[in-house]
Amino acid sequence: MNELKKWFELPVGAVIDEPGNAIKYKTGSWRTFKPVLDKSKCNDCLICWIYCPDNSIIVQDGKLIGFDYEHCKGCGICAEVCPDKSKAITMVLEHQ
Amino acid sequence: MKVMALTGNEAVAEAMRQINPDVVAAYPITPQTELMHRFTEFVADGLVDTEMVLVESEHSALSATVGASAAGARAMTATSSQGLALMWEILYIAAGLRLPIVMPVVNRALSAPINIHGDHSDTMGARDSGWIQIFSENAQEAYDNTIIAVRIAEHPDILLPVMVTMDGFIISHTMERVEVLDDDVVKNFIGEYNPxxxxxxxxxxxxxxxxxxxxYYxxxxxxxxxxxxxxxKLIKEIDEEYYKISGRRYSYVEPYEIDDADIILISLGSTAGTIKDVVDELRLKGLKVGGLKIRVYRPFPRDEIKEFLSNASVVGVMDRAIAFGSPCGPVCLDVKASLQGTSLSNLPIVNYIYGLGGRDITPKDIIKIFNELEKVRISGEVPNLPRYVGVRGEENYIEQKAKLKIKN
Structure with missing residues (x-):
C-alpha cells in the first residue's frame, strides 16, 4: 500500500475514483495456504486462470507461469479446479 | 408569489413539485401519506418529470433513493415514525456515502404502544445518524425548509442528507395560509444538480x-x-440567499422577546408557536419571559444557544421525546453540553418532557411551566430530573416525593 492519506485528502464518501486500484492493495499476507505449481504436470488448460477471483494466475503467451503472491489470498480455488488427471497445483501451508 | 391555503403535507408536496426531483421513492405511512398522495398526483398529472418508485417498505424507499442519488439523480423520499425506524440501516449509509437526499419527516410517536400522533421520538432517535435535521414550526416553514434543504444538502462542502420535519397532524394536517414562490424562482434558487x-x-x-x-474507515x-x-458554517449563507428571494429570514435558532428575558423556554417545532403566544400574554402582565426556538437541530447551534442564553436567569428546555435512561431529554442534553465549561455552566436548566403520542400542550400548560421556572429563579432550587408535563399522576407523584423528603 502507498503511504496512507490524511482524512482531508480523501475523495468524499469513501468513493474509489480510480478504477482498478485494488492492485495497490496487497492481500498476500491474508494467506494461510499458498498454491504451488508443478509445471511438469500442467498442460496450460488455464481453467485456474478463469476461476481465480483475484487475478492472481500469471499467464504469458498462453502459458501458466506462476502466481501473483502479492495478491493471492490462498483461497485454493485454483487447486480445486485443476483437472484430476493433472493435479498440477497443490496448496501448502505458508512458512513451512 | 401566490398565497395558498395548504396543510403542512400539501405545502411540502408543493415544494417538491417545484423542486421537481429526478426520482422519488416512497411508501405510505400516517401522517406522511397525504404528502406523497399529493405528490403522486403531480406525477400522474405530468406536472413533474419525476420517476416515481412505489416500493414495498421504507427500508426499500430509502434504499431506492440512495441508489438513485448515487446514480447522479436528485432524489427524495418522505416518511414518519415506524417508517423512519425501518430506514435505520440506510440512514447511516446515505450519510456515509455523502448523498444529498432531502427527506421530509412528519413527526410521529414510536410503537409500542402503537400511536399515530405527533411527537419527536422518531427523528430524535435518528439525531446522530449523520443527517442534518431542520424542524419546522408551521406549514410555511415546512415549505421553505424543504426548498432550502436542497441547497444545503447539495453544497459541495457539505454533501449530507437532510431531514425536514414537521409535527404530525398538528402541522401536517392543519390548513394554513402559505406563501408559495413562483416555480421559476424556486428552480433558479435550487439550480441544476451536478454531482x-x-x-x-x-x-x-x-x-x-x-x-x-x-x-481508512x-x-x-x-x-x-x-x-x-x-x-x-454554511447554512446561514444559504438562509440569507433564501431571504433575498422570499423575504423570509431564517436562522439556526429563532429568539422571541429574549433581550431582557429572565426566563427563557427552549422548544422545537409547533410548540414554539404556542410559546410565542404565551410569552405575549405573560409580557402583558409584566413577566420578563422569552422563547427560543431551535430550527436547525443537527448540526446543533451551540454558539447561538450560548449567545441567546447569556442574560437569562433560568432556562426551561422542552423535549417532545424521552431519551430513556439518560439524565434528561435529547434537546436538554445538547443545551447543557453546549453551556458546560462556559460562563453559563451554572445556569439553572429545567427539562420538560411533554406531548408524547400527540398529547396536547396547551397555553395553560406553558403558563404553568413559566410559573414553575419563576419559582426556580427565586428559590434557586433546580429539579435534577425531567418534569413530565400534562401526564396524569405526575403532580401526585411529586407531592408524594416531597413528603418523603426525596430531593428530585
Missing amino acids: KYKLLDVKNPVTMGPLDLQD FEHKRAQAEAMENAY
Whole structure:
C-alpha cells in the first residue's frame, strides 16, 4: 500500500475514483495456504486462470507461469479446479 | 408569489413539485401519506418529470433513493415514525456515502404502544445518524425548509442528507395560509444538480461504498464529521440567499422577546408557536419571559444557544421525546453540553418532557411551566430530573416525593 492519506485528502464518501486500484492493495499476507505449481504436470488448460477471483494466475503467451503472491489470498480455488488427471497445483501451508 | 391555503403535507408536496426531483421513492405511512398522495398526483398529472418508485417498505424507499442519488439523480423520499425506524440501516449509509437526499419527516410517536400522533421520538432517535435535521414550526416553514434543504444538502462542502420535519397532524394536517414562490424562482434558487461522482457516468467509473477497514474507515468518518461542521458554517449563507428571494429570514435558532428575558423556554417545532403566544400574554402582565426556538437541530447551534442564553436567569428546555435512561431529554442534553465549561455552566436548566403520542400542550400548560421556572429563579432550587408535563399522576407523584423528603 502507498503511504496512507490524511482524512482531508480523501475523495468524499469513501468513493474509489480510480478504477482498478485494488492492485495497490496487497492481500498476500491474508494467506494461510499458498498454491504451488508443478509445471511438469500442467498442460496450460488455464481453467485456474478463469476461476481465480483475484487475478492472481500469471499467464504469458498462453502459458501458466506462476502466481501473483502479492495478491493471492490462498483461497485454493485454483487447486480445486485443476483437472484430476493433472493435479498440477497443490496448496501448502505458508512458512513451512 | 401566490398565497395558498395548504396543510403542512400539501405545502411540502408543493415544494417538491417545484423542486421537481429526478426520482422519488416512497411508501405510505400516517401522517406522511397525504404528502406523497399529493405528490403522486403531480406525477400522474405530468406536472413533474419525476420517476416515481412505489416500493414495498421504507427500508426499500430509502434504499431506492440512495441508489438513485448515487446514480447522479436528485432524489427524495418522505416518511414518519415506524417508517423512519425501518430506514435505520440506510440512514447511516446515505450519510456515509455523502448523498444529498432531502427527506421530509412528519413527526410521529414510536410503537409500542402503537400511536399515530405527533411527537419527536422518531427523528430524535435518528439525531446522530449523520443527517442534518431542520424542524419546522408551521406549514410555511415546512415549505421553505424543504426548498432550502436542497441547497444545503447539495453544497459541495457539505454533501449530507437532510431531514425536514414537521409535527404530525398538528402541522401536517392543519390548513394554513402559505406563501408559495413562483416555480421559476424556486428552480433558479435550487439550480441544476451536478454531482462530482455518479454511478451512471460510465466514462468516469467509480466504486461507491467499498470495504473500508482499520486503515481508512476512521479517516472517512472524521471527514463526515467535518462536513457537519461545514454545514454549521454554511447554512446561514444559504438562509440569507433564501431571504433575498422570499423575504423570509431564517436562522439556526429563532429568539422571541429574549433581550431582557429572565426566563427563557427552549422548544422545537409547533410548540414554539404556542410559546410565542404565551410569552405575549405573560409580557402583558409584566413577566420578563422569552422563547427560543431551535430550527436547525443537527448540526446543533451551540454558539447561538450560548449567545441567546447569556442574560437569562433560568432556562426551561422542552423535549417532545424521552431519551430513556439518560439524565434528561435529547434537546436538554445538547443545551447543557453546549453551556458546560462556559460562563453559563451554572445556569439553572429545567427539562420538560411533554406531548408524547400527540398529547396536547396547551397555553395553560406553558403558563404553568413559566410559573414553575419563576419559582426556580427565586428559590434557586433546580429539579435534577425531567418534569413530565400534562401526564396524569405526575403532580401526585411529586407531592408524594416531597413528603418523603426525596430531593428530585
